[in-house]
Amino acid sequence: MSINDYINQINQGNCIEVLRNFEADIIDLTVTSPPYDDLRNYKGFVFPFEDIAKELYRVTKPGGVVVWVVADATIEGSETGTSFKQALYFKEIGFNLHDTMIFRKRNPIPQIYRKRYNNEFEFMFVFSKGVVKTHNPIMIDCLHAGLELNGTTYKNYSKNEQSRVQIAKPVKAKKISGNIWEYVVGKKLEDQEAKGHPAPFPCDLVRDHIFSWTNVGDIVLDPMCGSGTTCKVASELDRKYIGIDISHEYCELARERIKIVESQMRISLPGKN
Numbered sequence: 586m587s588i589n590d591y592i593n594q595i596n597q598g599n600c601i602e603v604l605r606n607f608e609a610d611i612i613d614l615t616v617t618s619p620p621y622d623d624l625r626n627y628k629g630f631v632f633p634f635e636d637i638a639k640e641l642y643r644v645t646k647p648g649g650v651v652v653w654v655v656a657d658a659t660i661e662g663s664e665t666g667t668s669f670k671q672a673l674y675f676k677e678i679g680f681n682l683h684d685t686m687i688f689r690k691r692n693p694i695p696q697i698y699r700k701r702y703n704n705e706f707e708f709m710f711v712f713s714k715g716v717v718k719t720h721n722p723i724m725i726d727c728l729h730a731g732l733e734l735n736g737t738t739y740k741n742y743s744k745n746e747q748s749r750v751q752i753a754k755p756v757k758a759k760k761i762s763g764n765i766w767e768y769v770v771g772k773k774l775e776d777q778e779a780k781g782h783p784a785p786f787p788c789d790l791v792r793d794h795i796f797s798w799t800n801v802g803d804i805v806l807d808p809m810c811g812s813g814t815t816c817k818v819a820s821e822l823d824r825k826y827i828g829i830d831i832s833h834e835y836c837e838l839a840r841e842r843i844k845i846v847e848s849q850m851r852i853s854l855p856g857k858n
């Protein structure tokens with residue numbers, strides 16, 4: 586089988602076995618979330634993390650990116666730290682830890698009080714194979730746009746260059762977004778389509794990553810695609826997608842969601858149906 590047999594398909598199988606059929610250096614972006622710390626029981630499927638991480642490195646293009654969305658369970662009063670261990674393992678096998686981003690939930694599920702604050706975020710580790718090749722930054726409004734501020738500076742975080750530089754006057758209208766991204770979970774209509782899955786991504790989270798790290802026509806992978814959010818959004822944004830999930834039921838759900846997007850796209854492109 587060639588890679589073309591997997592493109593724009595939801596492929597049912599164990600991702601470690603499916604990925605081994607791919608050539609090296611072909612994926613522009615992976616956006617995925619592993620089953621973490623048995624927080625949710627995905628029908629008892631095994632999860633060989635280290636083998637999967639190595640396969641992801643092999644199939645990622647030089648300059649390509651892997652976004653790994655993960656959080657930790659709390660077991661006997663202590664967070665497991667699995668997220669950090671996984672991030673360090675990705676570094677060990679050759680990825681750059683390009684950015685540690687935060688997915689903040691605007692409507693976190695209330696927790697039973699156990700002498701701790703309510704958990705309201707997950708990590709979005711952004712790994713790159715070498716220097717990132719594509720970054721289309723999301724821009725946001727500057728709070729002080731147009732003002733002539735004194736004493737405000739840019740900070741340079743590079744090694745040996747912890748200097749501050751005077752910023753442009755007046756303050757520009759737009760700036761690059763920060764690395765804490767906030768989303769409402771499970772309320773938008775497009776997110777509710779995924780309600781047959783216990784842990785779908787918000788579509789907007791995936792949209793922001795695909796926009797940031799790829800261009801039209803690039804290949805986007807989700808090796809544990811669940812309800813197919815990554816693939817659905819990739820298709821909508823004119824990227825190619827490859828989805829893999831071990832569960833027949835979730836693959837069917839993903840295919841249904843993509844069918845909805847593709848039929849909407851046909852309606853908005855007259856003459857294409």
Ligand SMILES: C[S@@+](CC[C@H](N)C(=O)[O-])C[C@H]1O[C@@H](n2cnc3c(N)ncnc32)[C@H](O)[C@@H]1O
Nearest residue numbers: 599600627630785786809810811812814830831
């Ligand atoms: C956190 S969920 C992903 C949810 C997804 N991001 C979405 O938007 O719906 C993790 C998924 O990994 C799948 N999975 C677990 N082990 C797997 C494996 N070895 N190969 C492929 N998929 C696996 C589960 O079936 C589950 O759907």
